[in-house]
Amino acid sequence: MAVQRLYLLPAGHCLVDQSALDTRRAPGRLVDLPIWAYLIETTDGPVLVDTGMPKVCATDPEGYFRGTDDENLIVPRMREDDAITAVLARCGYTPADLVCVISSHWHFDHAGGNAEFPDTPILVQRAEHDAAMAGNGYPAECRIPGLRYKLLDGDAEPLPGIQLLYTPGHSPGHQSLLIRLPEGPPVLLTVDASYTRENFENGVPFAGVDENLMRASVERLRGIAQETGARIFFGHDPAQGTTWPVFPTPV
Numbered sequence: 184m185a186v187q188r189l190y191l192l193p194a195g196h197c198l199v200d201q202s203a204l205d206t207r208r209a210p211g212r213l214v215d216l217p218i219w220a221y222l223i224e225t226t227d228g229p230v231l232v233d234t235g236m237p238k239v240c241a242t243d244p245e246g247y248f249r250g251t252d253d254e255n256l257i258v259p260r261m262r263e264d265d266a267i268t269a270v271l272a273r274c275g276y277t278p279a280d281l282v283c284v285i286s287s288h289w290h291f292d293h294a295g296g297n298a299e300f301p302d303t304p305i306l307v308q309r310a311e312h313d314a315a316m317a318g319n320g321y322p323a324e325c326r327i328p329g330l331r332y333k334l335l336d337g338d339a340e341p342l343p344g345i346q347l348l349y350t351p352g353h354s355p356g357h358q359s360l361l362i363r364l365p366e367g368p369p370v371l372l373t374v375d376a377s378y379t380r381e382n383f384e385n386g387v388p389f390a391g392v393d394e395n396l397m398r399a400s401v402e403r404l405r406g407i408a409q410e411t412g413a414r415i416f417f418g419h420d421p422a423q424g425t426t427w428p429v430f431p432t433p434v
Contacts, residue, residue: 185225185226185343185344185365186223186224186225186342186343186344186345186362186363186364186365187224187225187226187365188223188224188364188433188434189221189222189223189224189362189364189370189433189434190221190222190223190224190274190429190430190431190432190433190434191219191221191416191424191427191428191429191430191434192219192220192221192222192270192274192429192430193217193218193219193265193270193424193429193430194218194219194220194235194236194261194265194267194270195217195218195235195236195240195259195260195261195262195265196215196216196217196218196260196261197215197216197218197236197257197258197259197260197261197292198213198214198215198216198257198258198259198260199213199214199216199256199257199419200212200213200214200255200256200257201213201214202256202390203256203378203389203390204216204378204379204381204382204387204389204390204419205381205387205388205389206388206389206390207387207388210255210256213258214421215260215421216378216419216421217419217420217421217423217424218235218236218261218265218292218419219233219418219419220232220233220234220235220267220270221233221360221372222271222274222276222430223345223362225282225342225344225345227282227342228280228281228282229274229276229280229281229282230281230282230283230284230285230342230345231267231271231281231283231284231285232284232285232287232360232372232374233284233285233286233287233293233294233374234267234284234286234293234294234295234296234297234299234300235261235265235266235267235270235292235293235295235296236259236261236265236266236291236292236295236296237291237295237296237322237324237325238263238266238295238296239324240259240261240291240295241261241262241263241265241266242263244258244259244260244261245258247259247291259291259292266296267295267296267299268296268299273430274430274431278299278300278302278303279302279303281300281303282304282342283303283304283305283306283333283341283342284297284300284303284304284305284306285305285306285341285345285347285358285360286305286306286307286311286358287357287358287359287360287372287374287375288307288308288311288353288354288356288357288358288374288375289307289311289312289315289321289325289326289354290321290325290354290375291322291324291325293325293374293375294324294325295322295324295325296324297324297325297327297330298324298327298330300330300331301330301331302331303331304331304332304333305330305331305332305333306333306335306339306341306347307332307333307334307335307356307358308334308335308336308337308349308351308356308357308358309334309335309336309356310351310355310356311354311355311356311357311358312332312334312356313355313356314354314355314356316328319355335347335349335358337349344362344363344364345360345361345362345363346360346361346362346363347359347360348360348361348403348404348407350373350376350400350403350404351393351396351400352376352391352392352393352394352395352396352397352398352399352400353375353376353389353390353391353392353397353400354375354391354392355392355393357374357375357376357400358374359371359372359373359374359376359400359404360372360374361407361411361413364434367414368411368412368413368414369411369412369413369414370413370414370415370416370434371404371407371408371411371413371414371415371416372416372418373404373415373416373417373418374418375418375419376397376400376401376404376418377389377401377404377417377418378390378417378418378419378420379417379419379420379421380417380420380422380423382401382417383401383404383405383415383417386398386401414434416434
């Protein structure tokens with residue numbers, strides 16, 4: 184098996200309070216962030232990274248966080264064709280076609296479509312799985328029992344050319360990805376180990392569960408990027424979607 188192509192898949196948007204991107208800022212202004220999933224085509228079939236927001240965010244976006252601590256801090260902006268099955272269909276695939284799903288972590292905008300993959304192996308860090316299944320504020324759509332979870336303990340290379348990097352801090356078991364393409368430098372998907380370029384390059388603090396682990400994970404990813412010469416795609420950088428090719432153009 185070998186990696187052939189990587190696609191960035193737009194999967195809606197989310198209004199998030201500015202304090203999530205820079206915790207030094209006072210809450211009070213919402214900013215529009217892109218939501219991404221990622222498709223890695225390999226010689227043995229496609230691999231999906233993350234499953235976007237739950238379908239209910241398309242039908243009742245204003246109500247999804249009502250009554251929670253995040254009610255005035257997060258507002259999903261999702262259409263029905265942003266659901267992960269619709270996103271996959273535009274790529275020419277169904278859930279049954281996938282080799283596996285790789286879960287970066289189980290926040291609502293990254294694991295909300297997990298239920299659509301009951302027969303697909305879902306690779307997730309054990310620390311993330313255990314924290315979510317214990318509750319800890321994870322939504323029900325992202326901690327569904329009985330799916331085909333493959334639990335990981337730290338770094339892993341589940342397929343040639345796809346390296347999973349354990350980067351906790353934003354969540355207890357977050358993982359990023361280093362993807363080696365047939366030509367050119369590898370691509371480092373920080374996912375939510377770094378929301379934006381400012382978080383990564385300038386050390387701007389952002390939302391997470393453990394500041395020390397977050398700093399260590401960013402520092403580790405900086406070292407990997409420097410060592411490998413990787414191009415870096417950040418999890419929710421508002422500007423990057425205008426400068427990188429998105430589906431149907433491969434990275």
